[in-house]
Amino acid sequence: MTVTQAGFRxxxxxxxxxxxxxxxxxxxxxxxxxxxxxxxxVDLTREGIGRVSWDFINAFPSRKPEEAGIKAALWGTIxxxxxxxxxxxxIGVGAAIYLEEYAPKNWLTRxxxxxxxxxxxxxSIVYGILGLTLxxxxxxxxxxxxxxxxxxxxxxxxxxxxxxxxxxxAVPGSIREAAFAVGASRWxxxxxxxxxxxxxxxxxxxILALSRAIGETAPMIMIGALLFVPFTPDGPLDRFTVLPIQxxxxxxxxxxxxxxxxxxxxxVLLAVLLTMNAAAIILRNRLQARSRG
Amino acid sequence: MAVRATEAQTSVSRxxxxxxxxxxxxxxxxxxxxxxxxxxxxxxxxxxxxxIATLLEExxxxxxxxxxxxxxxxxxxxxxxxxxxxxxxxxxAGTLLVAIGAAAVAxxxxxxxxxxxxEYAPSWLRSVVKPxxxxxxxxxxxxxxxxxxxxxxxxVIQVLFPGTKIFNAASAxxxxxxxxxxxxxxxxxxxxxxxxxxxxxxxYALGSTRYxxxxxxxxxxxxxxxxxxxILAISRAIGETMIVTLAxxxxxxxxxDPLQSVQTMTAYIVQVSLGDTPQGSLEFRTxxxxxxxxxxxxxxxxxxxxxxxxRFREVYE
Numbered sequence: 360m361t362v363t364q365a366g367f368r369x370x371x372x373x374x375x376x377x378x379x380x381x382x383x384x385x386x387x388x389x390x391x392x393x394x395x396x397x398x399x400x401v402d403l404t405r406e407g408i409g410r411v412s413w414d415f416i417n418a419f420p421s422r423k424p425e426e427a428g429i430k431a432a433l434w435g436t437i438x439x440x441x442x443x444x445x446x447x448x449x450i451g452v453g454a455a456i457y458l459e460e461y462a463p464k465n466w467l468t469r470x471x472x473x474x475x476x477x478x479x480x481x482x483s484i485v486y487g488i489l490g491l492t493l494x495x496x497x498x499x500x501x502x503x504x505x506x507x508x509x510x511x512x513x514x515x516x517x518x519x520x521x522x523x524x525x526x527x528x529a530v531p532g533s534i535r536e537a538a539f540a541v542g543a544s545r546w547x548x549x550x551x552x553x554x555x556x557x558x559x560x561x562x563x564x565x566i567l568a569l570s571r572a573i574g575e576t577a578p579m580i581m582i583g584a585l586l587f588v589p590f591t592p593d594g595p596l597d598r599f600t601v602l603p604i605q606x607x608x609x610x611x612x613x614x615x616x617x618x619x620x621x622x623x624x625x626x627v628l629l630a631v632l633l634t635m636n637a638a639a640i641i642l643r644n645r646l647q648a649r650s651r652g
Numbered sequence: 653m654a655v656r657a658t659e660a661q662t663s664v665s666r667x668x669x670x671x672x673x674x675x676x677x678x679x680x681x682x683x684x685x686x687x688x689x690x691x692x693x694x695x696x697x698x699x700x701x702x703x704i705a706t707l708l709e710e711x712x713x714x715x716x717x718x719x720x721x722x723x724x725x726x727x728x729x730x731x732x733x734x735x736x737x738x739x740x741x742x743x744x745a746g747t748l749l750v751a752i753g754a755a756a757v758a759x760x761x762x763x764x765x766x767x768x769x770x771e772y773a774p775s776w777l778r779s780v781v782k783p784x785x786x787x788x789x790x791x792x793x794x795x796x797x798x799x800x801x802x803x804x805x806x807x808v809i810q811v812l813f814p815g816t817k818i819f820n821a822a823s824a825x826x827x828x829x830x831x832x833x834x835x836x837x838x839x840x841x842x843x844x845x846x847x848x849x850x851x852x853x854x855x856y857a858l859g860s861t862r863y864x865x866x867x868x869x870x871x872x873x874x875x876x877x878x879x880x881x882x883i884l885a886i887s888r889a890i891g892e893t894m895i896v897t898l899a900x901x902x903x904x905x906x907x908x909d910p911l912q913s914v915q916t917m918t919a920y921i922v923q924v925s926l927g928d929t930p931q932g933s934l935e936f937r938t939x940x941x942x943x944x945x946x947x948x949x950x951x952x953x954x955x956x957x958x959x960x961x962x963r964f965r966e967v968y969e
Contacts, residue, residue: 374861374863374864375861377861377863378861378862378863378864381863381866381867382768382772382863384764385764385765385767385768385772386768387764388760388761388764388765388768389764389765389768389769389773389781391761391765391833392761392765392784392785392788392830392833392834392837393781393784393785393788395788395830395833396784396787396788396791398803399791399795399796399799399803402799402802402803403795403798403799406802449692450692450695451692452692453688453689453691453692453693454689454692454693454695454696456689456692457686457689457690457692457693458693461686461689461690462693470697471693471694471696471697473958474696474697474700475696476954476958477700477951477954477955477958478696478699478700480884480887480888480891480950480951480953480954480957481703481891481947481950481951482890482891482892482893482918482946482947482950483891483893484891484893484918484921484922484943484946485703485707485891485943485946485947486703487921487925488703488706488707488921488939488940488943489699489702489703489706491925492706492710493702493706496931513695513699516695516696516699517696520693520696544678544682545682545686546681546682546685567790570790571790573792574790574791574792574793574794574795575792576792576793576794576893576894577793577893577894577897577918577922580922580925580926581921581922581925583925603792603794603894606794606795606798607794607797607894607897607898610794610797610798610801610802610898611898618798618802621798622798622802625795625798628792628795629791629795632790632791632792633787636786636787636790640783
């Protein structure tokens with residue numbers, strides 16, 4: 360009896376020790392991701408913050424690293440984001456409304472739904488190949504802002520659709536039933552009741568999709584956004600460059616001075632992205648607070 | 653009185669007269685909206701068809717000139733030099749080396765993070781850690797590539813292994829791994845959160861420690877969801893472009909040594925499109941053959957992952 364009790368105590372002690380060891384391991388693992396982000400931020404800030412200035416933001420690229428700036432890239436990014444939003448938001452929200460509110464439960468709907476999930480996993484460079492063949496060459500848009508934005512719109516479309524679907528799904532069915540009961544047509548129910556209720560959730564998804572578009576580099580390289588652009592675009596058919604491409608261009612050069620420029624460009628890019636992320640998080644928290652209250 | 657009655661009659665008859673017309677208009681508008689929304693949804697199908705058509709057309713052209721056996725078995729990849737060799741194996745080796753290295757970093761770390769967040773962390777800590785991981789997931793890959801090149805390669809790998817070249821597979825693999833940690837963590841946590849509480853309570857009632865509940869009850873119960881997250885993350889690693897372009901190098905290399913410079917399929921596609929290879933030439937067509945290989949690999953993995961997730965949902969819903 361005492362022997363088995365001692366044996367049990369020993370095993371219990373070992374089990375408790377394993378449990379403690381595992382907790383420490385799990386905490387350490389959780390720390391890895393956070394630490395990586397912290398090291399990245401500190402390293403980039405240390406390297407680039409001295410170069411961030413109004414002159415840097417307001418100067419065109421130059422062969423002299425100390426005179427070079429991101430004006431063309433910043434304007435290109437703003438243009439591209441606007442055009443991408445103009446294509447991706449209506450189509451993405453429309454597709455989500457169709458799938459959640461209209462689509463019959465048949466094979467075609469299942470195909471569309473599976474297909475959207477697959478598109479979300481297609482590597483961005485493949486979208487670049489598509490954009491190069493379809494928009495730049497077949498539709499003869501050239502290496503323009505329009506071609507770049509259409510490519511980017513196709514790339515972020517699955518994100519917009521999936522996020523909007525989730526937002527629509529979260530709207531209680533009772534709202535729809537109440538509207539139908541007073542004689543509203545399906546479109547009246549959707550446009551006046553369901554979409555307004557789902558709007559904050561949709562906006563969160565849209566902001567995240569656009570922040571993905573701002574950071575994408577590979578597809579823009581594929582469709583041939585320029586590496587050296589000493590002008591700001593005036594219209595959708597102009598040639599252009601974007602911030603990530605400007606950063607890539609500087610990062611790929613061996614000279615340290617250009618690397619400092621790359622780090623400074625990254626700080627500007629991350630500042631834009633973090634602002635957008637913060638907006639998305641605030642929107643989501645508001646939404647959660649409202650649905651609780 | 654009589655006047656009022658006529659008024660009432662006219663308004664009733666107006667409703668009767670306008671009724672069918674308005675109903676028809678309303679019906680027509682509804683149908684138009686329905687059609688427009690369907691077209692929006694169909695854009696996604698069109699995108700897939702366009703991707704396949706684009707890749708297929710040029711890939712077929714490529715395989716008219718290069719035999720598919722050479723493409724799959726030749727160990728050299730030198731489309732830009734004479735004699736030309738088109739063996740995808742060396743690009744595939746570079747891709748797999750980086751993906752396996754990234755998986756070695758991200759799968760254990762991501763899974764442990766998920767276990768911690770789902771089974772141990774108090775909710776206030778979870779609400780701090782999850783947004784931080786979301787920020788990490790949102791860092792553009794060109795930024796991570798710069799970090800891989802200037803920090804991980806120069807300040808870590810080259811210090812630990814003196815004599816290593818600045819471009820090496822290891823630094824790219826580590827940073828690609830960091831990139832996919834949030835994905836593994838968040839999807840695995842979703843899978844574990846879907847495990848019914850009764851399973852945990854049953855195990856606690858039998859005297860299990862929290863560690864035993866997490867590792868022997870929750871993880872096995874969520875296994876198909878966890879494996880799905882692993883597959884999806886590895887597929888992301890295979891398709892990653894900017895980190896490997898900046899940090900892994902540009903030398904197609906059939907090697908398993910992570911300290912060597914390699915070239916992945918994605919980095920090759922970028923290299924060709926940055927260069928002045930004439931469009932329509934055989935050299936340029938290589939990017940479609942490589943793109944097709946990449947597309948098929950990631951598609952197969954995405955489908956496998958979705959299949960696992962679906963099976964998982966069926967069990968608990």
